[in-house]
Amino acid sequence: MKGERTYDDPCGIARALGLIGERWTLLVIRELVFGPKRFTDLSRGLPAMSQNVLSQRLRELQRIGLVRQRKLGPPASIRVYELTELGAELKSVLVAIGRWGSRIPLDAAPTASDLSVDALVLALVTTFDAAIAGDLAVRCELRFDDDRFHAEIADGRFAVDRGDASRPDVIIDADSPTLRSVVFGGRSLEDAVATGDLRLNGSAELAGLLVRCFPRPTPALTLPRTPLAADRKEKKEHGLDT
Structure with a gap:
């Protein structure tokens, strides 16, 4: 790999970082964890990453056997990138x-x-x-434009993967910022529905119970704020943050 990172250390962690420690690499893998994607979809999920760098990372990941490219059959006839079996093992690492x-x-x-x-x-x-x-049991379909995920909570476990849900109890249709604001930002589900930012089909009660199952983690440490963070906080305190 061009510019391959090495640590001169036989530890398994060092060997892994030699392959996946380059900037953006794990985020590219993150975008493929739930299934194959076209190059344009990968680029859309990583807007701060240039397409040239994305192309380079994909070539490197293919070379070391973590990603492969394949052509979807008719009627699509498009090329997609997907994780290999070895690459898919990184899901638990990313989690x-x-x-x-x-x-x-x-x-x-x-x-x-x-x-x-x-x-x-x-x-x-x-x-x-x-x-x-x-003991909550709910089957849900999450819709983000044309993207679909089937999610289920049962027996104290949460499972989610890309694709339509079979006979879902509830369908939640929203964009990523809206759902994030409801799950992690303190916005009520009722407000998101009332404004039309989120569309709900099925049991509103189950949807409300579902979104509460993902609490925002309590910070484990206090880090010095960067100048940008301090500036944003000051603007917010003075009502200037838009």
């Missing part, structure tokens, strides 16, 4: 990193970008609280 990282205060790493659809769905996986779910 663990996401669960750990979700406890880092947002002010420590301010950003104007929102979560991609796949990043938001992965955030649901990392924040699911079985104790809150209790």
Whole structure:
């Protein structure tokens, strides 16, 4: 790999970082965790990443056997990228990193970008609280424009994957920022529905119980705020943050 990262250390962690420690690499893998994507879809999920860098990362990931490219059959006849079996094993790694990282205060790493659809769905996986779910049983379809995910809570577990749900109890149709604001931002489901930002089909009661199963993690540490974060806080305190 051009510019391959090496640590001169035989530890398995060092060997793994030699392959996936390059900037953007794990985020590219994140975008493929729930299934294959076209290049344009990958680029849309990583708007801050240039297409040239994305192409380079994809070539590197194919070379080391974590990603492959294949052509979908008719009527689509398009090329997509997908994780290989070895690449798919990184899902549990990403979940663990996401669960750990979700406890880092947002002010420590301010950003104007929102979560991609796949990043938001992965955030649901990392924040699911079985104790809150209790004996809740619900089958849900999450719709983000043409993108579909089937999600289910049962027996204290949360499972989600790309694709239509079979006989869902509830269908939640919204964009990523709206659903994020409801699940993690304190916005009520009722308000999102009333404004038309979120469309709900099926049991509103089950939908309300479902979105409460993903509490925002309590920060595990306090990090020094960056100048940008401090500036944003000051503007907010003075009513200047729009």
